[in-house]
Amino acid sequence: MLIGKIFIVTGTGKYFKNVEFDPENNLGIIKIAKDGTTAELLWGYSDGGKFTSELPAHLMSHMARLKVNPENRVILHCHPTYTLAMNYVHELDEKKFTHTLWETCTECMVVFPDGVGVLPWMLCGTNEIGEATAKKMEEFRLVVWGLHGLYGAGKDIDEAFGLVETVEKAAQLYMISAHLPRINTITDDQLREIAEGFGVNYKKDFLN
Ligand SMILES: [Zn+2]
Incomplete structure (x- = not known):
């Protein structure tokens, strides 16, 4: 599926x-070779470097996202500070994690109605984490790597960054407010109202 496709990839280190x-x-x-498992370098890594150790996870995620939406051309991996902090104080359960983000910031339901997938801590740089990420990517454009970071997929870099930044903003709000008494919250009825108002197809079973 990726044979002959060309990707821009950051270098390892x-x-x-x-x-x-x-x-x-x-x-x-890089251009994915005919055997589907190797890649030819067309340009870059001018100091003799090579691609990121997370290339398997990226390519498997590309395959998963392209099946869902041929426009999803970007996979971004990063370690956003507050999202990661939230990993240590919030249950790593994708329904609960998504619900907390949704109820923390009104725009979240509009930006990622499909929710955030969550993987437990796994060793990075392996095929196993790549396969697990790709499986989640069939359902989510955002996947948390427990105690490590976040994957985001989008049609372009702007969309992938926008998704990640929206999660990060909500996680920041959560981290600066979760230890304070909660007086107001966005209710599930309001979350439904947002989804209906903006005409987005949201994960209904992620609401209570
Ligand atoms: Zn990482």
């Missing part, structure tokens, strides 16, 4: 912040 200053060193453009 490289920092995203350096991409804009030195793309040719920090990025590579």
Whole structure:
């Protein structure tokens, strides 16, 4: 399915912040070979580097998302501070995790009505975590790697970043308010109202 497809991939050990200053060193453009398991470097990694150790998880996620939506061309992995902090104080249950984010910030239901998938802690850089991520990606555009970070999928970089930033904003709100007495909340009825008002297809079983 990915044979002949071309991807831009960050290099292993490289920092995203350096991409804009030195793309040719920090990025590579790769083409998936006919055997489907190797890739040819077309451009980049100019210091002799290679692609991220998370390439298997990225490529398997691409396959999963492209099956759901051929427009989903971007897979982004990152370690957003508050989302990760939330992993340590909130149950790692995708229904409960999604529900908390939805009820924390009105825009969440509009931006990710399909919710957030959650994986337990697993060793990164392996095929196992790649397969588990791809399985979740069939259902979710956002997948939490327990105690590690977040995966986001979108049709372009803007959408993938937007999804991740919306989760991160809600997680930040949660982390700065969860230890205080809760006086107001967005109710499930209001969440339904948001979904209906904006015409989004949400995960109904994630509401109580
Ligand atoms: Zn990571």
